[in-house]
Amino acid sequence: xxxxxxxxxxxxxxxxxxxxxxxxxxxxxxxxxxxxxxxxxxxxxxxxxxxxxxxxxxxxxxxxxxxxxxxxxxxxxxxxxxxxxxxxxxxxxxxxxxxxxxxxxxxxxxxxxxxxxxxxxxxxxxxxxxxxxxxxxxxxxxxxxxxxxxxxxxxxxxxxxxxxxxxxxxxxxxxxxxxxxxxxxxxxxxxxxxxxxxxxxxxxxxxxxxxxxxxxxxxxxxxxxxxxxxxxxxxxxxxxxxxxxxxxxx
Amino acid sequence: xxxxxxxxxxxxxxxxxxxxxxxxxxxxxxxxxxxxxxxxxxxxxxxxxxxxxxxxxxxxxxxxxxxxxxxxxxxxxxxxxxxxxxxxxxxxxxxxxxxxxxxxxxxxxxxxxxxxxxxxxxxxxxxxxxxxxxxxxxxxxxxxxxxxxxxxxxxxxxxxxxxxxxxxxxxxxxxxxxxxxxxxxxxxxxxxxxxxxxxxxxxxxxxxxxxxxxxxxxxxxxxxxxxxxxxxxxxxxxxxxxxxxxxxxx
Numbered sequence: 001x002x003x004x005x006x007x008x009x010x011x012x013x014x015x016x017x018x019x020x021x022x023x024x025x026x027x028x029x030x031x032x033x034x035x036x037x038x039x040x041x042x043x044x045x046x047x048x049x050x051x052x053x054x055x056x057x058x059x060x061x062x063x064x065x066x067x068x069x070x071x072x073x074x075x076x077x078x079x080x081x082x083x084x085x086x087x088x089x090x091x092x093x094x095x096x097x098x099x100x101x102x103x104x105x106x107x108x109x110x111x112x113x114x115x116x117x118x119x120x121x122x123x124x125x126x127x128x129x130x131x132x133x134x135x136x137x138x139x140x141x142x143x144x145x146x147x148x149x150x151x152x153x154x155x156x157x158x159x160x161x162x163x164x165x166x167x168x169x170x171x172x173x174x175x176x177x178x179x180x181x182x183x184x185x186x187x188x189x190x191x192x193x194x195x196x197x198x199x200x201x202x203x204x205x206x207x208x209x210x211x212x213x214x215x216x217x218x219x220x221x222x223x224x225x226x227x228x229x230x231x232x233x234x235x236x237x238x239x240x241x242x243x244x245x246x247x248x249x250x
Numbered sequence: 251x252x253x254x255x256x257x258x259x260x261x262x263x264x265x266x267x268x269x270x271x272x273x274x275x276x277x278x279x280x281x282x283x284x285x286x287x288x289x290x291x292x293x294x295x296x297x298x299x300x301x302x303x304x305x306x307x308x309x310x311x312x313x314x315x316x317x318x319x320x321x322x323x324x325x326x327x328x329x330x331x332x333x334x335x336x337x338x339x340x341x342x343x344x345x346x347x348x349x350x351x352x353x354x355x356x357x358x359x360x361x362x363x364x365x366x367x368x369x370x371x372x373x374x375x376x377x378x379x380x381x382x383x384x385x386x387x388x389x390x391x392x393x394x395x396x397x398x399x400x401x402x403x404x405x406x407x408x409x410x411x412x413x414x415x416x417x418x419x420x421x422x423x424x425x426x427x428x429x430x431x432x433x434x435x436x437x438x439x440x441x442x443x444x445x446x447x448x449x450x451x452x453x454x455x456x457x458x459x460x461x462x463x464x465x466x467x468x469x470x471x472x473x474x475x476x477x478x479x480x481x482x483x484x485x486x487x488x489x490x491x492x493x494x495x496x497x498x499x500x
Contacts, residue, residue: 014376014378015377016377016380081373085374090377090380091377092377093374093376093377094374123331124335124343124344124345125340126264127266127340127341127342127343128266128311128313130266130340130341
């Protein structure tokens with residue numbers, strides 16, 4: 001049972017997900033949550049549960065993941081950052097630590113999250129982005145992609161976008177507050193902000209945007225499909241390595 | 251013997267040097283030149299020498315390396331780019347290919363080259379830059395670093411900066427046409443343009459800049475040392491993974 005005197009801590013994390021089986025603890029596999037919990041338990045010497053704002057999949061990255069945990073002993077935040085990083089591999093970093101109210105929960109307290117998906121749209125892939133962006137050599141119609149993006153903004157039932165059985169979620173209604181498609185040289189960035197995300201939702205949106213960008217579907221048709229009004233399209237989920245959990249708002 | 255009918259080709263290359271023992275062919279080790287030569291020989295089916303503009307060290311990267319070779323059979327540049335990339339690992343990419351005059355030589359024809367050195371100046375390292383930038387957590391005095399940079403610009407004898415015996419080079423006089431120290435958020439970039447570089451010259455300049463930036467040496471003192479006028483300082487060569495061969499001019 002939590003008491004007012006408990007030490008509740010919020011961590012800001014960045015990680016390169018290339019070498020991990022995602023956020024969530026899995027027996028026998030290296031996961032971000034698993035390695036972070038091991039580092040925390042080593043310091044606090046008690047059983048501790050770590051909560052994460054977003055349960056990123058295998059290969060997905062983060063530069064703004066938030067984690068929280070409660071402990072009995074107190075370690076000053078600056079010491080905690082240094083000590084945790086000393087016990088974590090180089091591709092997982094604790095950027096900040098802060099004491100928060102005891103009812104703070106990285107996942108349930110989150111009001112809004114942002115994911116970004118990076119696409120290198122050039123004949124030859126940039127070798128420095130090979131693990132952090134999708135290579136798409138063919139031309140893309142950004143105007144059409146933006147038309148689809150605008151159709152998805154707002155409060156909608158995104159059941160058609162989720163590839164997971166709906167047992168775990170009470171509702172598939174989500175509010176996308178921003179969905180932008182920006183180009184900077186060869187790099188296209190899709191940024192999605194929402195109050196919550198269904199399983200593989202961003203990667204399915206990106207798959208749909210790419211299909212529209214290649215001219216294989218009209219934005220309006222694809223929008224109707226994604227919002228569950230038509231079952232006429234097939235959308236390939238974009239691969240995980242282009243996806244980054246960018247920011248979480250509380 | 252080269253004839254006017256020979257096919258002489260210039261390649262623009264980008265590579266992540268993390269997993270390689272540098273540019274130059276070495277028996278029993280994976281090098282960029284070695285893998286590129288294997289890919290070229292496979293296509294042209296003849297003995298071919300590959301020349302590179304800069305012989306980057308183990309762990310050093312490139313986004314603007316230039317290579318050249320001469321062959322008897324002719325392959326159109328677009329086909330060549332595709333075919334070479336199909337035979338190279340993902341961390342080495344041929345960005346462009348072009349036919350050039352038969353007297354073109356990637357190294358000897360180069361008029362000027364630019365190297366950049368990246369430094370993350372923050373308490374915690376950015377995990378996405380861990381193989382492409384040096385982590386320097388302590389504060390740096392950029393004004394002092396820039397004072398030293400200005401002293402090195404121009405035509406000087408840089409013998410004090412080279413860590414290699416001078417057998418191979420006729421002269422240690424080089425002209426630095428630009429040496430800038432820029433900050434963008436936590437990322438400090440040192441850019442050096444010169445008509446040629448001695449072995450480990452950029453990494454020694456960066457080591458000197460960091461020493462001055464930490465306040466361990468005055469810019470004027472360090473400048474006098476680097477230009478061979480005083481033997482009073484000890485400079486640590488900065489590690490290779492922050493260095494990138496950025497551009498070559500012909």
